[in-house]
Amino acid sequence: MARFDHTVTVTSLDRDWFEECAKAVLDTVDSSRARGGDIVLGDGGPTVPGIRLLKGRHLRPGARYEITSDADEATDALRAAPSDDLIVVTVREWRRATAIAVEQRMESAELTARLTARLRTPDRPGALDVGFRMRNPGGGPLQRASGRAGLDLPAWWAAATARPGSLPPARAPLAVRAKHRLGRARLTVTPRPAAGGVWEVGVTLTVRGRSLLRPVAALALFFGQVPLRRAFRSGADRAAARWNEVLASGPLPDAGDLRAELLRALAD
Numbered sequence: 264m265a266r267f268d269h270t271v272t273v274t275s276l277d278r279d280w281f282e283e284c285a286k287a288v289l290d291t292v293d294s295s296r297a298r299g300g301d302i303v304l305g306d307g308g309p310t311v312p313g314i315r316l317l318k319g320r321h322l323r324p325g326a327r328y329e330i331t332s333d334a335d336e337a338t339d340a341l342r343a344a345p346s347d348d349l350i351v352v353t354v355r356e357w358r359r360a361t362a363i364a365v366e367q368r369m370e371s372a373e374l375t376a377r378l379t380a381r382l383r384t385p386d387r388p389g390a391l392d393v394g395f396r397m398r399n400p401g402g403g404p405l406q407r408a409s410g411r412a413g414l415d416l417p418a419w420w421a422a423a424t425a426r427p428g429s430l431p432p433a434r435a436p437l438a439v440r441a442k443h444r445l446g447r448a449r450l451t452v453t454p455r456p457a458a459g460g461v462w463e464v465g466v467t468l469t470v471r472g473r474s475l476l477r478p479v480a481a482l483a484l485f486f487g488q489v490p491l492r493r494a495f496r497s498g499a500d501r502a503a504a505r506w507n508e509v510l511a512s513g514p515l516p517d518a519g520d521l522r523a524e525l526l527r528a529l530a531d
Contacts, residue, residue, distance in 0.1 A: 264471040267495045271503035274510040275462045278420050280517075285388050287518035289359060291525050297321035302328075309530040319354070326354040355379075359386050375400050388416050410441035423454040423462055431455065435467075446472045466499050 294305050302311045302321070319326035330350040356364035364381040376397040383389035391414040399406035419436035435451035449469045454462040470491075516524065 264469065265491065267468045267492050269466050269496045269499045271464050271466065271499050272457065273462050273464055273503050273506045275423065275456070275460055276510070280515060282387055283518040284521050286386055287522040288525060289385055291522050291529075293322065293359070295321070304526055304529060311529050312531075322354060322357050324354055324356055328352045356381070360384070372401075373399060390415050390417075404444050408441060408443045410439065412439040413437070419454065423456060425455060427456070446470060464503070468495055
């Protein structure tokens with residue numbers, strides 16, 4: 264087994280701002296309407312390019328959408344027969360007071376992937392649970408991976424605003440587990456407040472081999488610990504730098520400005 268620990272310093276985020284903006288995003292999505300297979304913003308607003316309702320009622324359990332990332336070709340591509348290169352999103356649950364759950368599937372010659380996500384109490388975001396499976400259709404068992412991620416937002420805010428000297432939470436607010444034929448990996452992320460209005464975020468990665476292949480994985484980890492440790496710390500530092508860059512680029516938009524920007528982005 265190999266274990267890597269690193270701590271980064273990031274600009275803190277205000278909980279009230281985050282929850283107001285999350286609500287604004289959901290309000291924007293809820294205000295959209297289905298017109299035939301097209302999705303329009305508000306009542307009679309512009310059509311959202313790159314997305315089409317294939318089945319069911321808009322934003323109701325069972326609703327199925329096809330999505331393409333190429334907005335320039337969205338009209339022709341989405342009106343054609345379904346393509347394996349398109350992303351299919353299915354709504355499994357849509358109740359603002361309790362939970363929103365969606366499933367995303369993607370199939371191409373290089374990758375088949377399935378991702379499920381469920382957000383509890385969306386109007387005041389509680390916990391986000393994500394599961395994934397991916398494989399190369401033309402590859403063997405070594406080209407498959409699966410995993411789960413869980414973010415407990417109330418626990419995150421509690422840890423991020425704890426008093427100095429408080430014990431760390433018993434469980435990390437953010438945990439990601441991944442499984443491969445050769446081994447398993449677990450990533451945990453825990454914030455704590457620091458002087459100057461910032462968070463110190465502890466990141467821990469644990470990697471271990473599996474079953475009969477454990478000796479092979481252990482040998483690879485033994486010789487690869489130094490570059491792995493360097494890559495792990497570099498990745499964490501880059502993520503923290505990007506976070507700080509975004510928050511330092513100017514005042515954060517309020518919920519109204521964010522909703523207006525989101526409407527413009529969807530229309531484009």
